[in-house]
Amino acid sequence: GDSVTQMEGPVTLSEEAFLTINCTYTATGYPSLFWYVQYPGEGLQLLLKATKADDKGSNKGFEATYRKETTSFHLEKGSVQVSDSAVYFCALDTGRRALTFGSGTRLQVQP
Amino acid sequence: DGGITQSPKYLFRKEGQNVTLSCEQNLNHDAMYWYRQDPGQGLRLIYYSQIVNDFQKGDIAEGYSVSREKKESFPLTVTSAQKNPTAFYLCASSPGLAVQTSYNEQFFGPGTRLTVL
Numbered sequence: 001g002d003s004v005t006q007m008e009g010p011v012t013l014s015e016e017a018f019l020t021i022n023c024t025y026t027a028t029g030y031p032s033l034f035w036y037v038q039y040p041g042e043g044l045q046l047l048l049k050a051t052k053a054d055d056k057g058s059n060k061g062f063e064a065t066y067r068k069e070t071t072s073f074h075l076e077k078g079s080v081q082v083s084d085s086a087v088y089f090c091a092l093d094t095g096r097r098a099l100t101f102g103s104g105t106r107l108q109v110q111p
Numbered sequence: 112d113g114g115i116t117q118s119p120k121y122l123f124r125k126e127g128q129n130v131t132l133s134c135e136q137n138l139n140h141d142a143m144y145w146y147r148q149d150p151g152q153g154l155r156l157i158y159y160s161q162i163v164n165d166f167q168k169g170d171i172a173e174g175y176s177v178s179r180e181k182k183e184s185f186p187l188t189v190t191s192a193q194k195n196p197t198a199f200y201l202c203a204s205s206p207g208l209a210v211q212t213s214y215n216e217q218f219f220g221p222g223t224r225l226t227v228l
Contacts, residue, residue, distance in 0.1 A: 034216070043117075043201055043219035044154075089153065093215045098144050098169065103153040 002027045004090050006102035013080055013109050021075040021105045023064075023090035031092040033057075033066055033073040034099065038087045047075075047088070085109045114138065115220035117202050122225045124189070124196070132187045132223045134202035141207030143185035144217065147171060148199040157200075160185055161207055189225065197227045 007022040025031065032051045036044040048057030053068035062077045073090060090102040115136045124130045136143065142161050146154040156169030160179040174193025179185055185204075189196045203217040 032215070036219075041222075041224075043115075043221045044203075045219070046216060049216065095215060097167075098156050098159050099215070099217055101154045104151075 002031070002092060002094055002100045004092055004100055004102035006088075006090050006105050009087075009104075009106035011105060011107050013107070015082055015109055015111055016079045017109075019075070019077040019080045019084075019107065021088055021090075021107070023073045023075065023102060025071050025073065025090075025092050027071075027092055027094055027100075029094055030068075031094045033064070034091040034093070035062070035064055035073070035075050036089040036091060036101075038089065038104070040086075044089060080107070080109045082109045082111055115202060115204055115218055117200075117220035117223050119223060120221065122223055124225065124227050126227055127191045129188055129190050130225065132189070132200055132202075132225070134185045134187065134220060136183055136185075136204045136218075136220075138204055138218060139182070140204035140218070141182070142205045142215070143179065144203040144205075145169075145175075145177065145185070145187045146201045146203065148201060148222075154201065157187065196225055199224050 003026045005024050034049045035047040037047045038044045048059040050057040050066035056065045064073050064075045087104045087106045089104045091099040118133045144159045145157040155171050158177045160166035163182050166179050176188045200223045202220040205215045205217045
């Protein structure tokens, strides 16, 4: 079945460091891919998305490129801020049911 | 403003009691979803509904029940049969499969934290 694998956290970085959170997936067909962010005690917010191979989603300095050949959708940001501290979820949609989520990666950014 | 509301934000229940969590959306979305989130874990699908008066079990439906009598409302009942109900519950909605888009982006509510005493 469909699945999403994310790197385990927490990821701890200093402010202005470069961020990469790895995400790989297994799915039949051609899924759409998403990154969601969850701040403490809140629901999930869509961060960015990509709907086909080689698409790059971007928002608020975050980027991720849909790589079909490696079945990956890694999240990157060139310079993280303390306010980026949150849990990040990678998810896929094959249009069949609901989104399939990864287990989440907690990011902690220290001043 | 369009969005999804969940109430209450915090809910306490005694063992053996049923409790109902509210979820309302004014986005005119066809599809609605309930997820459960446990500390340090991802989201697990409880129930989903693609259209009014129809719903399907997700991966962990045992001990839960839902109804979808109105497009904008999808309440979740946590019954006494649910053995470990303490968790964070998230409701979401999406335009639905009937919409001609290449993806099914979900919009989330703020969540309800349920604690069983």
